[in-house]
Amino acid sequence: MKASAFDYARPASVREALELLGRHGDAAKLIAGGQSLVPALNLRLLAPEILIDLGGLADLRGITVEGATVRIGAMTRHADLLGSPVIAEKLPLVAAAMPHIAHPAIRNRGTIGGNLAHADPASELPAVMQAIDAVIVVRDASGERRIAARDFFTGIYETALRDGEMIVAVEAPVAAKDERIFFHEFSRRSGDYAIVGLAARATGSGNALADLRLAYFSVGDKATLAERAAAVLGAGPVDATRLAAAQAALAEDLSPQDDQQASGSTRLHLSRVVLARAIAVLTGDASLAGRATA
Amino acid sequence: MTATVSITLTVNGETVRAEVPPRMHLADFLRERLALTGTHIGCEHGVCGACTVRLDGEIVRGCLVLAVQANGMSVETVEGASDSGELQDLQDAFRERNALQCGYCTPGMLLTAQELLAKGGVPDRETIREHMSGNYCRCTGYQAIVDAVETTARNRAAARG
Ligand SMILES: Cc1cc2nc3c(=O)[nH]c(=O)nc-3n(C[C@H](O)[C@H](O)[C@H](O)COP(=O)(O)OP(=O)(O)OC[C@H]3O[C@@H](n4cnc5c(N)ncnc54)[C@H](O)[C@@H]3O)c2cc1C
Ligand code: FES
Ligand code: FES
Numbered sequence: 001m002k003a004s005a006f007d008y009a010r011p012a013s014v015r016e017a018l019e020l021l022g023r024h025g026d027a028a029k030l031i032a033g034g035q036s037l038v039p040a041l042n043l044r045l046l047a048p049e050i051l052i053d054l055g056g057l058a059d060l061r062g063i064t065v066e067g068a069t070v071r072i073g074a075m076t077r078h079a080d081l082l083g084s085p086v087i088a089e090k091l092p093l094v095a096a097a098m099p100h101i102a103h104p105a106i107r108n109r110g111t112i113g114g115n116l117a118h119a120d121p122a123s124e125l126p127a128v129m130q131a132i133d134a135v136i137v138v139r140d141a142s143g144e145r146r147i148a149a150r151d152f153f154t155g156i157y158e159t160a161l162r163d164g165e166m167i168v169a170v171e172a173p174v175a176a177k178d179e180r181i182f183f184h185e186f187s188r189r190s191g192d193y194a195i196v197g198l199a200a201r202a203t204g205s206g207n208a209l210a211d212l213r214l215a216y217f218s219v220g221d222k223a224t225l226a227e228r229a230a231a232v233l234g235a236g237p238v239d240a241t242r243l244a245a246a247q248a249a250l251a252e253d254l255s256p257q258d259d260q261q262a263s264g265s266t267r268l269h270l271s272r273v274v275l276a277r278a279i280a281v282l283t284g285d286a287s288l289a290g291r292a293t294a
Numbered sequence: 295m296t297a298t299v300s301i302t303l304t305v306n307g308e309t310v311r312a313e314v315p316p317r318m319h320l321a322d323f324l325r326e327r328l329a330l331t332g333t334h335i336g337c338e339h340g341v342c343g344a345c346t347v348r349l350d351g352e353i354v355r356g357c358l359v360l361a362v363q364a365n366g367m368s369v370e371t372v373e374g375a376s377d378s379g380e381l382q383d384l385q386d387a388f389r390e391r392n393a394l395q396c397g398y399c400t401p402g403m404l405l406t407a408q409e410l411l412a413k414g415g416v417p418d419r420e421t422i423r424e425h426m427s428g429n430y431c432r433c434t435g436y437q438a439i440v441d442a443v444e445t446t447a448r449n450r451a452a453a454r455g
Contacts, residue, residue: 001338002338005315034360035358038357039358041317042338042339105354109359189427191427191428
């Protein structure tokens with residue numbers, strides 16, 4: 001199908017973009033990589049009156065390290081993150097997730113800002129951002145706000161962004177020296193949206209897991225930290241009993257949905273399977289991997 | 295409302311100036327304005343890869359880039375990459391391996407494969423499949439396509455010595 005007609009503006013600065021956004025309000029849509037927006041336009045799920053193209057905002061593109069913080073500009077593309085030695089070294093969980101996001105041609109256009117603003121519950125990065133304690137930096141005409149990733153995603157395609165605000169950057173702490181990570185998703189075909197996915201990280205050594213984050217995606221209406229399960233696993237050395245208790249706790253942490261890909265109960269089961277695999281990797285105790293059900 | 299926008303871009307090495315409605319995507323622009331019909335249109339929402347073209351040297355979905363967004367950029371289509379001869383051996387391998395039947399997916403397959411091949415080396419079949427995972431083929435069942443890409447990678451590596 002073809003998109004309905006709209007006007008087009010290509011601001012040369014963030015200030016100008018925000019000014020246009022303020023002026024046109026609901027009638028406007030920002031376009032970054034267009035990899036989620038243009039499909040929605042072509043399917044006529046959206047019919048904005050004007051598109052504000054962020055493609056000219058070079059200062060929103062790039063990855064910098066300032067002290068113990070990595071800052072990623074909103075217009076940094078998936079392909080830039082995938083190819084970045086800085087990301088591989090400083091944010092290994094982001095690096096691990098990138099190959100799972102879409103396909104090469106889409107990664108050459110799609111941006112981190114667009115991906116997070118789109119807030120697809122099946123998307124990898126909203127979970128990864130919560131797992132690494134990232135902060136989403138947003139701006140409107142009156143100034144900047146910093147929103148913890150865990151507070152940013154509020155529902156299906158819904159975020160804490162207010163009218164007139166846009167994402168300008170993401171900031172995340174550099175991974176600790178002893179950081180251990182796990183990333184896995186179940187999907188039907190490489191590059192497809194996940195049926196269930198888990199981005200996890202912890203510090204510590206052996207079966208003592210500190211600062212454990214278990215960020216699930218494609219389970220429920222938004223990427224979610226499984227805090228009860230993480231608390232169970234963090235309360236003492238991890239063994240099969242503790243893992244089983246954490247798997248049971250996932251029933252309270254997660255609200256898996258039924259859809260054409262899988263039923264809610266399948267999703268809960270897969271969430272437990274992937275938790276066992278994660279804990280096996282994070283603790284280095286391979287015997288825990290097979291403990292699929294609680 | 296919805297005035298057309300003037301754009302200037304390079305298409306297969308030639309400078310093109312045009313007035314386009316903002317909603318026109320690049321694949322339609324190439325096909326309808328420039329009669330470059332090698333760029334195919336399947337789904338128009340990013341899923342099939344039939345519309346693959348190069349934008350500033352990188353493959354993109356032609357249906358997910360607006361022509362206005364390509365203003366000032368360089369576009370290459372399968373026609374350009376074919377005329378320059380850079381795809382010749384890959385095209386020969388596709389023919390020899392029966393890697394096309396109806397040919398609808400082929401322009402996208404060629405440009406996508408060429409991006410992987412341009413990195414050099416001989417990717418394994420898993421890597422080839424992964425790289426090509428965003429391109430649908432309704433005819434061949436993919437094996438022959440992977441064969442053709444693998445054969446070309448080997449031949450090019452051998453030619454490099
Ligand atoms: C076939 C296909 C498969 C895909 N598979 C995956 C996948 O497996 N995992 C995955 O995560 N994604 C996937 N995607 C989506 C892809 O990652 C998109 O690139 C991403 O979701 C949106 O980024 P974008 O830059 O293209 O944003 P756009 O499409 O330009 O914009 C998306 C939304 O965000 C808004 N927006 C954009 N930038 C900003 C900003 N700076 N501030 C505020 N709002 C903004 C726009 O107004 C729009 O509402 C897939 C896409 C396709 C077509
Ligand atoms: S027509 Fe563009 S991906 Fe299908
Ligand atoms: S040859 Fe027919 S779709 Fe691939």
